[in-house]
Amino acid sequence: MDRPHPIRGSQPLVAGTDVDVPVLDGSRRRYINFDNAASTPALLAVRNGVDRFLDYYASVHRGSGFKSQLATWAYEQARLRTLAFVGARPETHTCIFGKNTTEAINKLARRLDLHGGDVVLTTEMEHHSDDLPFRAVAQVVHVAVDAQGRLDEADYDRLLKRHRGKVRLVAITGASNVTGFINPIHRLAEKAHAAGALFLADCAQLAPHRVVEARALTDPGHLDFIALSAHKMYAPYGTGALIGRKDVFEAGEPDVRGGGTVEIVTVDTVAWAGPPEKDEAGSPNVVGAVALALAIGELSTIGMPAIARHEAGLTAHALHGLRRISGVRVFGDADPEHAAERLGVIPFSVDGVSHFLVAAILGYEFAIGVRSGCFCAHPYVLRLVGLDHAQAEAARARILAGDRREMPGMTRISFGLYNSIEEVDQFLEALAVVAGGKQRGHYTQDRATGEYRPHGWAPDFESVFPLSAPTGGNS
Numbered sequence: 491m492d493r494p495h496p497i498r499g500s501q502p503l504v505a506g507t508d509v510d511v512p513v514l515d516g517s518r519r520r521y522i523n524f525d526n527a528a529s530t531p532a533l534l535a536v537r538n539g540v541d542r543f544l545d546y547y548a549s550v551h552r553g554s555g556f557k558s559q560l561a562t563w564a565y566e567q568a569r570l571r572t573l574a575f576v577g578a579r580p581e582t583h584t585c586i587f588g589k590n591t592t593e594a595i596n597k598l599a600r601r602l603d604l605h606g607g608d609v610v611l612t613t614e615m616e617h618h619s620d621d622l623p624f625r626a627v628a629q630v631v632h633v634a635v636d637a638q639g640r641l642d643e644a645d646y647d648r649l650l651k652r653h654r655g656k657v658r659l660v661a662i663t664g665a666s667n668v669t670g671f672i673n674p675i676h677r678l679a680e681k682a683h684a685a686g687a688l689f690l691a692d693c694a695q696l697a698p699h700r701v702v703e704a705r706a707l708t709d710p711g712h713l714d715f716i717a718l719s720a721h722k723m724y725a726p727y728g729t730g731a732l733i734g735r736k737d738v739f740e741a742g743e744p745d746v747r748g749g750g751t752v753e754i755v756t757v758d759t760v761a762w763a764g765p766p767e768k769d770e771a772g773s774p775n776v777v778g779a780v781a782l783a784l785a786i787g788e789l790s791t792i793g794m795p796a797i798a799r800h801e802a803g804l805t806a807h808a809l810h811g812l813r814r815i816s817g818v819r820v821f822g823d824a825d826p827e828h829a830a831e832r833l834g835v836i837p838f839s840v841d842g843v844s845h846f847l848v849a850a851i852l853g854y855e856f857a858i859g860v861r862s863g864c865f866c867a868h869p870y871v872l873r874l875v876g877l878d879h880a881q882a883e884a885a886r887a888r889i890l891a892g893d894r895r896e897m898p899g900m901t902r903i904s905f906g907l908y909n910s911i912e913e914v915d916q917f918l919e920a921l922a923v924v925a926g927g928k929q930r931g932h933y934t935q936d937r938a939t940g941e942y943r944p945h946g947w948a949p950d951f952e953s954v955f956p957l958s959a960p961t962g963g964n965s
């Protein structure tokens with residue numbers, strides 16, 4: 491019997507915590523999801539709330555019936571809840587719904603009216619989604635990280651000074667999706683403002699685990715823009731949000747144009763609507779926004795401090811356990827005493843075993859879902875694993891030649907509010923088997939993807955969730 495969960499007693503919190511899945515020895519095991527930094531399961535409060543909402547779902551905005559009015563009201567309430575969740579005031583900030591953090595940051599990059607001579611200061615620890623969108627529109631300068639992967643704040647200060655007058659935006663992650671390091675975003679924002687720049691906090695990782703505070707615009711450490719993804723916040727229904735200064739979105743023209751973005755159109759004139767409508771072209775994802783609002787309600791009820799405490803307990807326990815498995819190296823900060831100061835995202839390697847193989851064995855033999863590779867943060871991961879320039883170039887050449895077998899990387903576990911100490915213990919036992927070379931299966935590696943699959947066995951997804959493509963014709 492599992493111990494009662496410290497956050498919610500013995501009540502399940504999220505969908506699918508009691509699901510058994512098939513494993514290599516022919517048995518079934520309770521699935522353990524330790525890939526929460528990538529995506530989280532739905533909170534039951536979200537799933538049930540969405541189910542109730544679907545009875546009322548109808549077209550939003552100019553629909554005239556009761557259901558349309560209710561759906562429109564719910565969509566606008568979702569906006570207000572999202573603003574409140576990050577401590578942003580509707581008088582100064584707007585909430586633009588989109589698909590995810592990536593879309594939010596791309597929108598910001600296009601809407602800031604940046605030019606070739608403008609500098610966007612970001613860091614070597616960013617997810618590609620907080621780096622690549624800016625490369626298309628400005629000169630991107632990267633703040634260094636130290637060997638452990640912590641932001642080098644002295645380098646930040648130097649670069650702000652060196653590019654003073656040209657830095658239009660500083661874009662920094664609230665917390666790393668690789669090492670779980672939490673950045674001092676308000677202090678960094680204060681310095682950015684003093685240098686005349688705006689500040690974006692990529693809160694894809696921070697928002698599900700810590701209180702995010704936009705703060706009043708009069709506070710020197712305020713956040714001008716915040717991006718987040720609902721699928722990382724227990725509401726996987728396809729929504730993300732860009733919370734940002736209203737004055738920025740009042741100016742300029744939308745990057746995507748179409749229905750919903752205008753006041754009035756003639757054959758040769760367009761009067762754009764104000765924010766946020768101007769920046770939400772086409773029919774919005776109302777269900778996604780409502781799901782996010784439901785998740786925010788539940789996260790607030792549980793309390794972000796309780797979530798942080800629980801996840802710090804899991805992190806400390808995991809770090810203690812990982813120390814005891816020989817051949818395991820933890821990247822970033824491996825000290826269990828520091829668990830409360832970082833997120834429960836732990837990257838590691840096992841001596842002599844490919845990160846792809848570690849992940850495959852955990853999945854196929856122990857029903858433990860983790861992630862391996864570079865986590866969409868190639869420069870950061872290459873730095874952490876200690877590749878020099880020549881090695882990084884060689885890896886790049888192999889990948890471009892279609893061979894990912896030797897792709898540098900790590901394996902990562904990441905916790906969510908519903909995970910338990912028992913699950914961490916099961917993971918540690920499984921990892922000891924991997925590190926000891928005692929796995930049951932024989933695995934072959936795919937050249938193109940680098941992934942390993944066991945000989946003679948493959949899960950039958952259709953028997954678990956029938957969704958095969960129809961056969962024959964188009965009927």
Ligand SMILES: Cc1ncc(COP(=O)(O)O)c(C=O)c1O
Nearest residue numbers: 590591592617619667694695719
């Ligand atoms: C720090 C960070 N930023 C941005 C993203 C991109 O999020 P999404 O894939 O939801 O757009 C991620 C996803 O893992 C992330 O961890």
